[in-house]
Amino acid sequence: MQGEVYVVNSGKGGVGKTTATANVGSALSLRGKRVVLIDADIGLRNLDVIMGLENRIVYDLVQVIEGVCQVQQAMIRDKLTENLYVIPAAQTRDKSAISSEQVKELCNKLREDFDYIFIDSPAGIEQGFKNAMEAADKAIVVTTPDVAAIRDADRVIGFIEAAGLTKPELIINRVRPGMVRRGDMMTTEDILDLLSVPLLGIVPEDEHIVVSGNRGVPVVHDNRSSAGEAFRRVAARIEGEDVPMLKLEVSYGIFTWIKKMVGFKRPMGAKA
Amino acid sequence: MDDLKEIAKKAPSIAELRDKVKQSKTLDNVGGMVKQVFERKEASRQNAHSRLKAVMLQDRTTMTADALMDLRNHIIVLLANFVPVDRRRLEMDIKQSGESLVLTANVRVDLEPQERMANGNGDFEERDWLLSPKRTAALRRDMLDTVGSYMPIFPDSAKVREEHFSTHIMVYTSLRIADGVGFDENAQQEMSVSFRSGEF
Known part of the structure; x- marks a missing residue:
């Protein structure tokens, strides 16, 4: 087995990079793939809480790299999906604690046992980002349809291409179809025109993401969530399937209006 | 009182x-x-798109907005020597391609029907080209000279291509920037031409 190493970055923080890593990884493991997610955001770890694994941490990435423990000892097995593991970041160290060579070496070791290794890169273009990027074969850039996130994504894409990785693929997160329709949010075409990278997925703004984060259950486990469906499609595309983009529609029906008026929300199923 | x-x-x-x-x-x-x-509010999407286009162009070259505007004007003047140019129709962009940046300057040329020398099928023949091979070579050379005075470029990287459509002709030009990220910052300071925001 020779797994592929993906780095997930964004440039700007808070665009949903960790959420995307957790969900794409979970979706791939639901498809029967062996996946490991590495939280490379040292000092600001979050992947563990998004996955609901924060109480199971014994060792972290820095301890693996420093030889304090074996990599298998730091890997936390996901509670909902088989074949999915998380290596948490250290919370009490800083990004200079590891080098790109060390991350590369670790990923090369993991390639032998896993189909996919996802590195959740820290935001920004500092050393942490470079460590994550240099260890990867492919890159996924996550952005939201706002000017600051797109500008930062462009900077990151420039660095990734200059580093010799294959052209990064783009996930546009938190798209609001109503605003796009009104002309108050950039369209997918606008964003692709600006960034000139292939599109991997469009994820709509979805309240289920917040609920799933609260519960520590990635949204791909909820079949009623549109964001979950979008992430499942991203996983299928990574697997080489030709899947259409999720059609984002604004519902104007009378029931939508009534539901809005009475504040009705669909309950979120946390079952795997 | x-x-x-x-x-x-x-x-x-x-x-x-x-x-x-x-x-x-x-x-x-x-x-x-x-x-x-x-009241119909103007959509903000277009505004965001054009602002980003301008700002990302600057980010990619580390050139100032003034310098980019100056370069754009020079390219318009240069192209006008070869093809009829409507300055609003010039699209200039700088994008990463592999390890280097590529500058593209594409212009749309609208010609009146009588000016378009289409054959009976509406297709264009080689003799109808706006740019003869000789003129294409001259344009390539001038592109290298003009853009080369702003930024380091790969020698002989200039490409010129024209494509004929039923309603218009597109002239595509491009060249590779040798080191876009490391563009000489001192050189930027010397360039100062007024920049109208949203021009790109």
Whole structure:
């Protein structure tokens, strides 16, 4: 087995990079793939809480790299999906604690046992980002349809291409179809025109993401969530399937209006 | 004193003033609501797109907005020597391609039907090209000279291509920037031409 190493970055923080890593990884493991997610955001770890694994941490990435423990000892097995593991970041160290060579070496070791290794890169273009990027074969850039996130994504894409990785693929997160329709949010075409990278997925703004984060259950486990469906499609595309983009529609029906008026929300199923 | 009393008598009471303010506020609210319903706000999407295009062009080259505007104007002048250019129709962009940046300057040329020398099928033949091989070579050379005075470029990287459509002709030009990220910052300071935002 020779797994592929993906780095997930964004440039700007808070665009949903960790959420995307957790969900794409979970979706791939639901498809029967062996996946490991590495939280490379040292000092600001979050992947563990998004996955609901924060109480199971014994060792972290820095301890693996420093030889304090074996990599298998730091890997936390996901509670909902088989074949999915998380290596948490250290919370009490800083990004200079590891080098790109060390991350590369670790990923090369993991390639032998896993189909996919996802590195959740820290935001920004500092050393942490470079460590994550240099260890990867492919890159996924996550952005939201706002000017600051797109500008930062462009900077990151420039660095990734200059580093010799294959052209990064783009996930546009938190798209609001109503605003796009009104002309108050950039369209997918606008964003692709600006960034000139292939599109991997469009994820709509979805309240289920917040609920799933609260519960520590990635949204791909909820079949009623549109964001979950979008992430499942991203996983299928990574697997080489030709899947259409999720059609984002604004519902104007009378029931939508009534539901809005009475504040009705669909309950979120946390079952795997 | 009597005058003052008279004025005070005529003046509206505080309660009356309150009513008036209330009334005007209500009218304002109603007016605002009517305005909101009927007034069509300009969509912000296009604004964001054009602003980003300009700002990302600067980010990619580390050139100032002024320098980019200056370069764009020079490219327009240069292209105008070879093809009829509508300055609003020039699209200039700088994008990462592999390890280097590529500058593209594409222009759309609209010609009147009688000016377009299409054959019977509406297709264009080689003799109908705007740019002969000789002129293409000259344009390539001038592109290298012009852009080369702004940024380091790969020698012989200039490409020129024209494509004919039923309604218009597109002239595509591109060249590779040798080191876009490391563009000499001192050189930027010397360039100062006024920049109109949203031009790109």
